[in-house]
Amino acid sequence: MGDSIAEVRGMSQPIRKQKPRPRKNVVGGVDFSKDYICLTCGCQRQPINVRRGHIAIEVLLYLFYIVPGVMYTLWRSVRRHDVCPKCRTPSIVKTTSPQAFQLRRLMSTLSQPKNKPAGEA
Known part of the structure; x- marks a missing residue:
């Protein structure tokens, strides 16, 4: 019975302070x-990065004419964009x-509670 109550319950170790979590930059x-x-x-x-144009048009141009098909393939490979x-x-x-930044400013104004005048319910 030499154990104290704190040691039996597992409280002999000091309580560790948790690191503060970084605040997220959340607006609205x-x-x-x-x-x-x-x-x-x-x-x-x-x-994601996608190509413009359609693969069906590319195949169709290759079936009928080689030169427009190559030009269309080059155009599609150059005209990639993020969506x-x-x-x-x-x-x-x-x-x-x-x-x-404009969206952030708009969201911050929309997320603020509106103060009602004293005379309104």
Whole structure:
């Protein structure tokens, strides 16, 4: 019975202080600590890189004429662009861009509670 109550319950070790979690840069439900944001749907994932044009048109041009098919293939390979992985629109921007700062300002004004005048219920 030489054990104290604190040792029996496992409290002999000192309580460790947890490191404070870094505050997320969240405004109006949008996390601005991420790298990208879609201005259309609000998705915050990495953009995907897609080709413009259609593969069916490319195949059709190769079947009928070789030269336009090659030109269309070159045009498609040069005209790649980043799109949102969720809604497939090219309106995805970095969170450090001016459009994202505008969105942040808009979200911060919309997320603030409105103060009612004293006379209204």
